[in-house]
Amino acid sequence: MELDTTISAVVTGGASGLGAATARALAAAGVKVAIFDLQAEKGQQVATEIGGTFCAVDVTSDESVDAGFTNARAANGQESILVCCAGTGNAMKTASRSKEDGTIKHFPAEAFNWLIQINLVGTFRCVAKSAAGMLTLDPREDGERGAIVMTASVAAEDGQIGQAAYSASKGGVVGMTLPIARDLMNEGIRVNTILPGIFDTPLLAAAPQPVKDALAASVPFPKRLGRPEEYARLALAMIENPYMNGEDVRLDGAIRMAPR
Template structure:
């Protein structure tokens, strides 16, 4: 897909981190970008910076997502690009024993479901609604794209650590649905790919002590540093621009393989 001012995009989780970096890179190519996020102040600032549109969206709510797409399409027209970066994390063991008194507790199903709803169902909700919209468009060229979708999973989809059962399940679900969605949409000229980031310097890590950040960076085989959001954005752009890139799940991780803990 050739990127220019006639193309519009929606980036979920676009107010910060991987989403903001991707939105900035798309805008630098002339693409009109709408940001879906719950962080109004940050999202409005990024939108103003790139000449885009901020839409306050909760990806777990159908009405909120519908309203976001309506606002984005009113501002920029039907999107041909969707990049899903909205997501969160939480840590809890499946079952554990207290070191203090030996009491046993288990991971509440409601808490497990909360993470699944955001990271997996929220991603699918945006994909389904965006793909339906893309199907109203003509392909850009004969045999070319109607649209392109990029999802965000995690290396935890393949080597989740202790306490990451819900997070790993949610991200493995994103990986698992990439191929069948590509097959569902193949006759409509819509491609979909997924990135599995390793340890990236995003807002999730910004609150960590420097000692922790340094230890995480040292655990990466090469280069021995945290990944930068701009590196994620460049891979997302390659997936969008390269018309033969479809149904792939690609690790972007400096060759790391996560240890059990």
């Protein structure tokens, strides 16, 4: 898909990190961008910076997502690009024993479901509603109507200790990539997924510098944390390359995560 001022996009989780970098990259290519996020101040700031539109959206709510698409389309027209970066994480062993007093506890199902609802169901909700809108567009060259990029994680394949819920949520995103691409193949909508490794995003902001340095040193090459701009470059490559469809691509400096 050739990027220009006739194209509009929606980026979920676009107020910070990978999403903000992608929103900036799309805007720099001339695309009209709408940002979906719950961080109103940061989201509006990025939207103002790039000349885009901010929509306060909770991806776990049908009503909120519907309102977001209505507002985005009123401002920019029907999107032909969707990039899903909204997500979060938590960590806890499935079951564990306290070293202090031997107390046994387990990962609450409510916490597991909470993560699944945001990372997996929230992604699917946005994809399904955006794809339905893309079906109304006239086809472009090669019959293309749209391009969707979802975000998983290397944890989908290399889940660490305490990441059962997170890995399940991201593994679900990987698992639905090809079926969704097949669902939409006759409508000219492509679907691909990025599996980022250890990136320098707000999720790592609170980590002490020695922890960040150790994480960076664990990457085979280059020995540093990933940059959000590098995620954005791959997202744009997936959008612009008309033959890329149904793919899951690791972006991780060749890291393979250890158990802990």
